[in-house]
Amino acid sequence: MAWDEWEQLKASAAERESSRMQLNGLPPEDRPNAGNPQGDLQVHQKDLAAIGDHAFKLYNRLWKExxxxxxxxxxxxxxxQGFALGQALRHVSTRWEKQLGSVMDACALISNHMDFTKNAHAGDEVFIERHVSSIHTLDAGFDDDWAKTGARNSIYGEKEKKKDEG
Structure with a gap:
């Protein structure tokens, strides 16, 4: 092995070592959600309603048509009448009914699940909103920047003045 080759190997090993120490995540161009800081999983109520509505309409069309x-x-x-085609036609019809039943069941499941999910998320929103607003109220009582030192926090209401007895 020549000296130049040895120096080259040492340099490439050092580069690999230094890059390994610097990696703590993927570079922005390799991240699938780089442009979206909240991630890519977002569901809106109108999206859920539209999916459920399409599944319901498909179920009804399949039932009718x-x-x-x-x-x-x-x-x-x-x-x-002795035609072999009759038995084959009944076999195809039976298979069709089974497959149609499976598709209709899937449509009903999707429609019902979207309705359930929509209602569950709406309930979750109310629950989270209540808890966050109560945390905000509680936090206001501990806020150091609300007034000058010694002043009463307005969130607790005005202090009643006592009459001097004398």
Whole structure:
């Protein structure tokens, strides 16, 4: 190994070592949420309502338009007349009903879950708002910058003046 090669290896090792010590996170260009300081998970009430509404509408359309009861009767008629196509048609109809039921169940689940989530988040908002406002009120009582030293904090109301007895 030549001296120059050894010096080069030492320099590259030192660079790797120094960069390892400096890393405490991803550089901004490699972070997926670099432009959004709050992260990328945001849900608004209108978004939840729209998803639930679309799922509900899809469920209703599937109920009205996708159920095919005439296929079963046609399959039975053809089978009774000796056509092999009748049995195949009934098999397809049975499979269709099972798959349609699965899709409709999923739509109902999504619709109900979005309604539940919307209501749960609304309740959480009220709960958090109440607690934060009570913390603010409590914090105002401990605020050192509210008045000059020795002055009474206005949050506790005015002190009643006692009559001098004499």
């Amino acid at each position: 996708a159920r095919v009861t005439s296929t079963d009767s046609a399959g039975s008629d053809l089978a009774s």
